[in-house]
Amino acid sequence: MSEILVLVEHVDGEVKKVTLELLTLARSLGAPAAVWAGPGYSETARARLAEYGAEKVYVAGDQEIVDYVVVPKAELLAQLVAGKSPAAVLVAATAEGKEIAGRLAVKTDSGVLTDVVGLGAGFVADQSIFGGGVNVRSRVTKGTPIVAVRPNSTAPQAAAGAAEEEQVSVTLSDAARAARVVERVKQEKGARPELTEAAIVVSGGRGVGSAENFAIIEKLADSLGAAVGASRAATDAGWYPHQFQVGQTGKTVSPQLYIATGISGAIQHRAGMQTAKTIIAINKDSEAPIFELADFGVVGDLFQVVPQLTEEIEKRK
C-alpha cells in the first residue's frame, strides 16, 4: 500500500486529537506515515501514533524547524514528498496547516484542497462551501494531492500500526530562515480545549449582553469540557476576545455539538458553524434563523435556561 504522509500536530510533546483523526482517515486510503516536525518527540508520542495506525514515523526534531514561520515544515514535507513519493499528504486545516499546504503545493507543483471534510477513493474530497450552503466534491489533477482536513471531520479510531521510526535531517534553505519567531506570547485560556479542535463548542452572542455575563457561558462550557466561542456581535462589542469569534471572518468550527446561546444566526455566523453535527439553540426570539438549523431549540431567556442546563449537567455527572 502506498504511503500517505500525515503532518503531526503536537503541543508540549503531546499529539493533538486532529492528528489521530487524520491517521484514521489516512488508514482508509493507504499506509499512514506520521511526520513529526520540531522538538518534543518521545516514546510516548511514538506509542500514540502507533496506536492510531501510523506504519512509519519520520522524525525531524531540530529546534530550527519551529524557530521560523511555516517554511521549514513545508521544506521538510517537500523533501519527504521527493524522497518517499507518497500517494498524498494530509495536514490539519488550521490557519498554519493551510499555509504549510499552500507552500508545499507550490514547491512540489501539486494541487491543494483546503477545509476538506471527507476523503474517499482516488482522494476525491468533500468540501462544504458558501457557509455550508453548497457541497462540493473536488480532486487534485496535478502532482501529489495535498489535502488540508478540517478538525472533527473523522472520528478517531485506534488500530495498531508498526510506527517504525526514521530520523530525517532537513536541510533548510535561506528562504526558510527569512521570518524568525523572536517571542511566543501565551495568553491565558485556562484548561479549555482549542476552539477549532473542540468536540463541543458553547457560543454566546448579542443576547449575552455584557462581558461579565459571559461567565455563565463559560460555566456551561466547563460543565461539558467544551470550548467557548462568540458571535461577531459579541466580539465587536468587546465582551469576548476576537480570537474566539466563530463566523465568516473568524474561526470555522465543525464540532460534534454546538450550543448557540443568544445568537440570532446571521449567515456570517452560520458560515463558521453550519457543519456542526448537532446544533442546539437557546434564544428568546422564536423567529431567530438559528432555529432553522437547530436539532433542539429552546425559545426562552438564556439567563434562566443556561444556568439550569449547567446545573442539570453537573447533577448527572
Add this chain to the structure above:
Amino acid sequence: MNIVVCVKQVPDTATERKLRSDDKTLDREAADGVVNELDEYAVEEALRLKEAHGGEVTVLTMGPDKAADTIRKALAMGADKAVHVTDEALHGSDALSTSYAMAQTLKKIGFDLVILGSESTDARTGVLAAMLAERLGVPQLTLANKVDVAGSSITIQRVTDYGFDRVEATLPAVVSVVEKINEPRYPSFKGIMAAKKKPVAKFGLAEAEIAADQVGLGGAWSEVAEFAAAPPRAAGTVVKDEGDGGAKTAEFLAAKKFI
C-alpha cells in the same frame, strides 16, 4: 515605501452564492460583488504605513471587468494607483494559478511590501499569502494583528491558538492581516471624487508575462468534480421555555449521549 495591497472582489455573503452549472466556477452574475472584508483591513493598514513612513500605495486586483468597483473603493479610501489584472484566460483559476498570476504581476510592478487579507470570504482557502511569499521568495509575515516597520526591518504579531508570535524579517515581504487589526476608514466625498482621476493600469496575460497554460480552468491544479446544494438540515424540536427549558435540553443531551 512601495506598498502593494491586494484586494479581491467577492460575492456578497448576504446574497445567494452559487456555482455555475456549466463550468462549476463561481457564478459572478448571481450575487452582488463587494470588497472582501479582510482586504479592507489590508487597505487601511497600507494607508497607515504610508502615512507613517511615506511612499506609495498601489492596489492590485485580479478579476473580470466588474472587479474595477473594488479598485475604486480602495482608491477612494486613499490608495494612489491601481493595477487590474484581467483576461478571459484567467477565468476558473484555482489558488495555485491565482498566486502564480499575482506573483508574476508583482515581479513586474515591484514592491517593498505586499499586504492582503488573510483569506477571502468566498473560497476561504487562506493559502494565497503563503503561496505569494513562496513564489516571490520573500519572508512570509502572515496572520498579523499588528505590523511595525522600522527602516528595512518589519515586525508583526502573528495570531496563534495560544496567543501570538512576534515575528521579525527584512523587507521586501508579504504580510497578511486578520480581522480587527485596525478600523478601516470610510471613503470621504473628496476621496471618492479624487479616485476617479487616479491611474488604473489594465494588465492582460502578455503585460504581466503570465503563461497561459498555468492559469484558467485548463491550467488549474485541482478541479471541482461535482457539486450540489447542501440538503436542508432535518427539522429539529423547538420548545418554549416553561421554566424547564434547561432540564429539557439536558434530556436531549443525555439522549444523544453527550452527557
